[in-house]
Amino acid sequence: MVRFLIRRLLGGIFVVLVVTLAVFVLFGPVLRWNSNISPARLYAGKNPSPEQIERVSALLGLDKPYYVQYGYTLKRLVLGPSQEERERVCPGSTAAECDELLGRFGSSFAKQRSVDSLIWTHFPVTLSLTFVAAILWLLISIPIGIISAIRPRSIFDRVTIVFVLIGQSLPVYYFGLLALYFLAYRLGWFPLSGYEPLSNPGQWLYHLLLPGLVLALQFAAIYVRITRSQMLDTLSEDYVRTARAKGAGETRVIVRHAFRNAMLPIVTMFGLDLGLLLGGAILIEVTFGLQGLGWLAVQAAQRLDVPTTAGIVLFSAIIIVAANIVVDIVNATLDPRIRLE
């Protein structure tokens, strides 16, 4: 188990390394050669003189060769900004002040802030939305999937399949707007947009319920299908028949024997979906005016805020890699066949 963990961790670190390289190449040299966008020029403001651009290049360290820049980016990501860069970027300010300006992911062009502080400001919104949506979609999809599997081809099953199809086919921005128009605007059941921090739990939930539900329905559709097919498979397994032969009641057979086995692939998918969503649910955040990571990414991309965009991409990648590792660990705990391999 320990060796398994170490192996997964090393693998994860390697993937993150590859992602940092890809992000660096894409947002550095590729931007420059392909679109003739120079970060220094962007940073220097409107119509800068060549001297200004040169000064900014020196300030941001962009005058160094690419491999030096990449090496430094990597070092900053792991260890934080160096004393030299702190003095260069924020001379004369205290450490706390400088942290606001410069972080592991660099500093934003568009705002006088570090990318780190931007991410940590907006991440809780995405985290909350993901959390609410995930709870909702599990609560919706798993019971429905199980009931459909117990009574395949019943009316319940058929109606479910229709709803699953609708849920999967409706784009979230369209469905989200419909929900906003009818449920929030016409009926006034939900707020039109915005986010309230968790310090006020009632308002927090009130603001997240509608976007959470819209997001959840999309995922619920997929999870109903998976739960149904997994349950149908496990219900026909020999060990389920054994459980019945032992005299176990139907609920026990379904929950403790069939679902306990059927949930393994669902757990895997759930972990990966969570990782994906935590990197920012762009469409839903924009539709509902939730200023999460996805929303921040759109803002940054529109303003050509290169460090912020790159920072969010890298941050999302790290979350997805972490989610993968967590999924592997959870799976190993749930399934002796993986653990004992």
Next chain:
Amino acid sequence: MALLTVENLRTTFRTDDGPVGAVDGVSLSVDAGQVLGIVGESGCGKSAMSLSIMGLLPKSAMVEGSIRLGDRELVGLPGGELRRLRGAEMAMIFQDPMTSLNPVMTIGWQLVEAVRLHQKVSKAEARRLAIEGLAAVGIPSPEDRLRSYPLELSGGMRQRVMIAMALLNRPRLLIADEPTTALDVTTQAQILELMRELRREVDAAIVLITHDLGVVAELCDEVAVMYAGRVVERATVDELFARPQHPYTWGLLASLPGRNLASERLHQIPGSPPSLLRPPAGCRFAARCPFVMDVCRDDPPPLTPTGRGTAAVACHLAQDVRDREGARLSGEERA
């Protein structure tokens, strides 16, 4: 009085092509302490019958007739009452031990569950019973095995666990559906040995389903030979091997690999069993029977006592022909 009495059992599966009569009017009975072997090839209805007794068939299956455990009628018994009997009064061992145990639960969990579904005992007491049960089926260091997962055990060990689990609540009826078929030959012998020992210790009626006449000869007191959903012959083991009466039984016996016939090709019964979707009107074996007569194709022969003990056969052939052919065949076997 017989512990298990099955009378005129009909098990029908509804399929898209129409009803399939997997079991078609089977009657048999087993006494406590007796082992009844049910023999027949794949699809003859042996498993459908055992699952009918246990009440484990899907809802799409229709069970008619009578199944009595002691003096309790099982056909038409509400699900809850049947469930209380399953695992307590009657237990079942399945063919494939590799897939019959829950892969994500420990052996101990599954055994303790089996105890506590039917006995109001503490977890510790259930655990003690589980250890006892594992020891009784010859599993070394049973206490450690409780923590094992099925994948950590060999096929033979898993089947021992299955047997232990079935016996935990001291059932009065034990149904073993091809308990050795999925195992390799040496393990088969060990499991058979175990079953022979248990036979003496547990005073349960045992129904042993198999396609292997060798297993029947070793373990059973009585045998019922099934073909295409019906019992074609019923006799004590000695009687069956000494004077087999039905042409299908002769075919089965002839297709056993002989001890001194290594160089000879195995006998096989030509043709294949009839479709149970549209079964033939007369004797179901008629199309494959070397002794077929006109009457066989129209009239299904009833199961008729041969006059020797409990033996009965469903065949239109005259008694003296059957005796002669049967004796010739079993004589050849011995030669």
